[in-house]
Amino acid sequence: MKKTVTTFAKAKASGEKLTMLTAYDYSTAKLMDEAGVDSILVGDSLGNVVLGYEDTVSVTMEDMIHHGAAVARGAKEALVVIDMPFMSYQTSVYDAVVNAGRLMKEGRANAVKLEGGVEVAPQIKAITQAGIPVCAHIGLTPQSINAFGGFKVQGKTEAAAQKLIDDALVVQDAGAFAVVLECVPEKLATLVTEKLDIPTIGIGAGNGCDGQVLVYADMLGMFSDFTPKFVKRFAETGAMMKQGFEQYIKEVKEGTYPSAEHTYAIADDVIEKLY
Numbered sequence: 272m273k274k275t276v277t278t279f280a281k282a283k284a285s286g287e288k289l290t291m292l293t294a295y296d297y298s299t300a301k302l303m304d305e306a307g308v309d310s311i312l313v314g315d316s317l318g319n320v321v322l323g324y325e326d327t328v329s330v331t332m333e334d335m336i337h338h339g340a341a342v343a344r345g346a347k348e349a350l351v352v353i354d355m356p357f358m359s360y361q362t363s364v365y366d367a368v369v370n371a372g373r374l375m376k377e378g379r380a381n382a383v384k385l386e387g388g389v390e391v392a393p394q395i396k397a398i399t400q401a402g403i404p405v406c407a408h409i410g411l412t413p414q415s416i417n418a419f420g421g422f423k424v425q426g427k428t429e430a431a432a433q434k435l436i437d438d439a440l441v442v443q444d445a446g447a448f449a450v451v452l453e454c455v456p457e458k459l460a461t462l463v464t465e466k467l468d469i470p471t472i473g474i475g476a477g478n479g480c481d482g483q484v485l486v487y488a489d490m491l492g493m494f495s496d497f498t499p500k501f502v503k504r505f506a507e508t509g510a511m512m513k514q515g516f517e518q519y520i521k522e523v524k525e526g527t528y529p530s531a532e533h534t535y536a537i538a539d540d541v542i543e544k545l546y
């Protein structure tokens with residue numbers, strides 16, 4: 272059965288942990304969906320993972336729609352959330368609603384996600400009122416890398432921790448159905464989780480959140496440009512892929528692939544006439 276924002280609300284009430292993973296293409300989304308993940312995030316981390324950028328700043332609406340629609344075709348049961356890229360919602364409430372609408376209509380998202388707290392509350396409210404579920408994202412917000420001056424754990428001082436709590440309550444009031452907490456000390460994320468009625472989805476926010484999210488290429492050992500402390504490698508898919516590529520190269524070079532098993536035949540009397 273298709274998971275919905277109601278599934279998220281019920282999980283908060285029952286205490287069942289929510290699982291979310293990123294995906295950027297049909298085949299990966301299909302495997303994840305079959306594995307039973309609750310939600311698939313088409314993250315703007317595709318800028319790093321798929322497009323090879325240093326950060327997520329250059330990711331466009333067209334990138335998100337192109338990859339989002341592919342993921343949506345592979346996700347039969349998982350709730351598909353598409354990230355709003357940098358500058359698709361910061362500029363105005365109007366832009367935010369128009370672009371969220373495009374992610375729903377063209378990307379076939381079930382919900383959108385955007386970064387920020389108090390400063391984007393009007394956008395969250397307007398998008399929600401348009402009938403589009405919004406997942407908020409606070410703590411480390413990677414689209415603001417140039418303002419942060421690097422990727423660092425957030426909310427460590429009393430003032431910063433208070434700001435995080437305020438942001439969480441404000442995005443909830445604005446109508447968000449869930450909130451991602453990124454790079455936040457475990458005890459602070461647990462406190463925020465206890466204060467909120469909507470589920471918290473942690474990434475680098477410890478074990479007290481209502482759910483977890485990871486970039487799939489990180490947890491499968493396929494991405495190595497940077498490795499945040501929160502990444503656990505659940506498989507060594509990168510090493511397996513490399514080994515497969517090496518084996519293919521070896522067999523083609525030595526002439527053992529393709530053998531009869533992977534080759535098409537034509538009747539001898541037909542081919543002989545053509546010599």
Ligand SMILES: Nc1nc(=O)c2c([nH]1)NC[C@@H]1CN(c3ccc(C(=O)N[C@@H](CCC(=O)O)C(=O)O)cc3)CN21
Nearest residue numbers: 316319320413422423424486489494497498499500501
């Ligand atoms: N592949 C990938 N995985 C991600 O998790 C991810 C992306 N891409 N792209 C967008 C953002 C960038 N993210 C990042 C990137 C680096 C750190 C990092 O290196 N953090 C330091 C914190 C050090 C500290 O302040 O103590 C770490 O060592 O974990 C964290 C999140 C998370 N997102």
Ligand SMILES: CC(C)C(=O)C(=O)O
Nearest residue numbers: 293314315316451484
């Ligand atoms: C890391 C997650 C939460 C994200 O926003 C992304 O993958 O873009």
Ligand SMILES: [Mg+2]
Nearest residue numbers: 314315316354
């Ligand atoms: Mg993102």
